[in-house]
Amino acid sequence: MTEIHNVVAVTFADDASAYQGLSTLRTAAADGRIDLIGAAVVSRDAGGRLSIPEAGDTRIGEGIAGGGLIGVLVGILGGPLGMLIGWGTGALIGGVIDLDRASRGDELLAGFSRAVPPGSTALIAEVREPAIEVVDTEMGKIGGTVVRRPASEVLAELEAAEDASKAAEAEARRVVREQKKQAREEKFDERKAKLRARFGLDD
Incomplete structure (x- = not known):
């Protein structure tokens, strides 16, 4: 039976x-019912920051806390971009990247963020599953509500989010440069006006 990577x-x-x-x-992985690639219990604080608790028994799989x-x-969900997406303001990104791609990323990542x-505290996992009923049934027994997306789509949207983040940073730097330039020009003009007034050159 073909396994679905989700x-x-x-x-x-x-x-x-x-x-x-x-x-x-x-346990389901040990029984051969699913292939559990990685999983982590994650917590979001009152300020919106998402993190993996430090305790060793809160995650499964190599590289969970990193790569x-x-x-x-x-x-990504725990950073500034994830906070934007999670609170429905992902459209702010639309001005600096492809709107269609931003919309797709917003919808998929926002689902995980919400x-x-x-x-x-919630559970996020990467699994290969022969049937979604295994995870859905086991999580349902303990009151869990499952949001599921294909791993390939998640990877694509994480790449889109990275592009968005870089584009947003570049746009922010451009705006800062423009503001500094404007401030310098205004200051220069003000100094020049004072100098002209001092020597009576405005008459």
Whole structure:
């Protein structure tokens, strides 16, 4: 049977269930029901910052906290760009990158971002699953709500988000340069006017 490569985010009513969900996925993988590539319990603080708790039993898989797909996803959702996307203001990015691509990235990443509201804990995992019923059923038993997207789409949108971030940074630098230039010009004109007034050259 062909396995489908997905990324899932699971929201629970309480933090303890998120940790139970991680253990449940670990058991399902050990039983051969799914292939668990990486998973992490993530927390979002009241200010909107997303992070992986430091405890070793909060994640599965190599590179989760860094170069793995889940690590990259958490890193982007936890940064300034993720906060923009998560709160429905992703359109701000549209002025500096392709609008269609931005819209697709906004929709997909926003789904994951909304799965972890401020002050909550959730489970995000990269899995290969022969049938979605395995994860859905096991998470449903402990009150979990699953958001699922193909891993290839997640990777593509993370790349789009990286492009957006770079474009936004470049635009921000351009605006700062323009503001500094304007300030210098205004200051120069003001100094010149004072000098002309001092020597009575305005008459």
